Amino acid sequence: MTVSASFAAPRLMQIAGGAVRQTAEILAKFGLSRPLVVSDPVMVSTGLVNRVLDPLTAAGMAPALFADTVSDPTDTVVEAGVAAMRRGQFDCLVGFGGGSPIDTAKAMAILAAAEPTAKMRDFKAPAQADRGAVPVIAIPTTAGTGSECTRFTVITDSERDEKMLIAGLGALPLAAIVDYELTFTVPPRTTADTGIDSLTHALEAYVSKRANPFSDALAVSAMGLIGRWLRIACAEPRNEAAREGMMLGATQAGLAFSNASVALVHGMSRPIGAHFHVPHGLSNAMLLPAVTAYSRSGAPERYAEAARRIGFAAAADGDDAAGIKLLTGLAGWNRDLAVPSPAAFGIDPAAWEAKLALMAEQALASGSPANNPRVPDAGEIVALYRAVWSGAPVNF
Ligand SMILES: NC(=O)c1ccc[n+]([C@@H]2O[C@H](COP(=O)([O-])OP(=O)(O)OC[C@H]3O[C@@H](n4cnc5c(N)ncnc54)[C@H](O)[C@@H]3O)[C@@H](O)[C@H]2O)c1
Numbered sequence: 460m461t462v463s464a465s466f467a468a469p470r471l472m473q474i475a476g477g478a479v480r481q482t483a484e485i486l487a488k489f490g491l492s493r494p495l496v497v498s499d500p501v502m503v504s505t506g507l508v509n510r511v512l513d514p515l516t517a518a519g520m521a522p523a524l525f526a527d528t529v530s531d532p533t534d535t536v537v538e539a540g541v542a543a544m545r546r547g548q549f550d551c552l553v554g555f556g557g558g559s560p561i562d563t564a565k566a567m568a569i570l571a572a573a574e575p576t577a578k579m580r581d582f583k584a585p586a587q588a589d590r591g592a593v594p595v596i597a598i599p600t601t602a603g604t605g606s607e608c609t610r611f612t613v614i615t616d617s618e619r620d621e622k623m624l625i626a627g628l629g630a631l632p633l634a635a636i637v638d639y640e641l642t643f644t645v646p647p648r649t650t651a652d653t654g655i656d657s658l659t660h661a662l663e664a665y666v667s668k669r670a671n672p673f674s675d676a677l678a679v680s681a682m683g684l685i686g687r688w689l690r691i692a693c694a695e696p697r698n699e700a701a702r703e704g705m706m707l708g709a710t711q712a713g714l715a716f717s718n719a720s721v722a723l724v725h726g727m728s729r730p731i732g733a734h735f736h737v738p739h740g741l742s743n744a745m746l747l748p749a750v751t752a753y754s755r756s757g758a759p760e761r762y763a764e765a766a767r768r769i770g771f772a773a774a775a776d777g778d779d780a781a782g783i784k785l786l787t788g789l790a791g792w793n794r795d796l797a798v799p800s801p802a803a804f805g806i807d808p809a810a811w812e813a814k815l816a817l818m819a820e821q822a823l824a825s826g827s828p829a830n831n832p833r834v835p836d837a838g839e840i841v842a843l844y845r846a847v848w849s850g851a852p853v854n855f
């Protein structure tokens with residue numbers, strides 16, 4: 460086998476229950492002492508943000524807080540964050556929260572390194588966002604996006620209603636602090652949505668045309684962990700083993716897709732999020748069974764192996780039987796986790812239909828569908844969007 464791969468990861472990943480208490484020591488290792496913590500209003504109202512502020516304050520680092528981030532962060536919020544950065548003398552950003560605050564911190568570092576007239580959309584993929592003004596330390600509080608260890612940030616262009624993928628080393632955190640104890644309070648709906656996001660990262664990295672032996676090893680491990688623990692974490696929020704397994708799986712899946720890519724599910728999911736404000740993991744879940752059914756013929760062995768790793772199929776199942784069990788397994792999870800169809804979510808049918816051509820165009824422009832084992836054209840993407848509308852099982 461000849462391998463040609465490039466692998467990027469944070470310089471340091473501190474992974475343990477309670478690791479957030481080491482935040483000040485980790486900053487000090489890199490000579491950093493003037494952090495701006497980037498978080499969201501829920502982290503403040505629940506007091507969770509004190510889990511990172513307290514150790515920083517105790518170490519005499521006087522952290523400042525920018526807590527105005529929103530779910531599915533927008534370019535306007537990033538601009539407000541950069542203005543907050545310019546009001547102080549900060550030497551790093553600490554992204555604390557789900558993917559949204561972490562992505563906001565990454566985008567702030569990228570925008571602050573650019574000319575004052577620059578806009579977030581100047582960095583939209585395929586542009587490369589390789590420079591950040593200051594390093595980012597990422598501390599996830601959901602087991603989901605893997606943003607703590609990816610070279611991506613996803614920012615909504617508020618004028619064009621487009622969720623832009625921004626890629627480059629400027630979006631890769633310097634350090635990730637991965638502490639599953641921060642996830643005990645994640646509500647069941649968000650646990651399910653973020654967990655399916657992680658599974659989609661692992662599965663798409665594994666079937667991606669850009670998979671390599673390093674991303675494969677992480678994707679396979681992540682599928683095993685998420686397959687074992689997702690439903691338990693949803694049913695038993697205080698289950699330590701389940702929360703830890705999900706956090707490890709989410710981080711491994713993040714490393715896998717950051718170094719392989721996501722594919723058609725994510726390409727189609729971002730426009731649903733941008734136009735209809737469906738949470739990211741939920742729009743992935745709505746698409747996952749149908750897009751997998753469509754894609755399976757492009758990599759039948761890989762989809763079959765994924766089914767075995769997740770636990771839907773047995774080791775002895777042949778590729779065809781395992782592939783079919785993957786489809787029924789994913790549909791079963793959506794039922795168990797009460798994933799609504801777009802129709803049941805409450806999206807207006809006329810608005811959905813009116814946006815489909817634009818959504819297909821935006822999906823293709825993101826580049827993600829080109830990494831899928833079976834590459835659709837715009838017409839096929841529209842057909843897939845129509846197929847998932849009611850949530851009825853589809854076959855391709
Ligand atoms: N950068 C990447 O590589 C990458 C990958 C996938 C997704 N994303 C992006 O990440 C964003 C989604 O991130 P997310 O799914 O983590 O959701 P989120 O950050 O928007 O959080 C969802 C909700 O859960 C709450 N929450 C978070 N942690 C909690 C906790 N411990 N206890 C109680 N409530 C908590 C938040 O306050 C928020 O209300 C989307 O914009 C998506 O496009 C980025």
Ligand SMILES: [Fe+2]
Binds near residue numbers: 604656657660725739
């Ligand atoms: Fe995702």
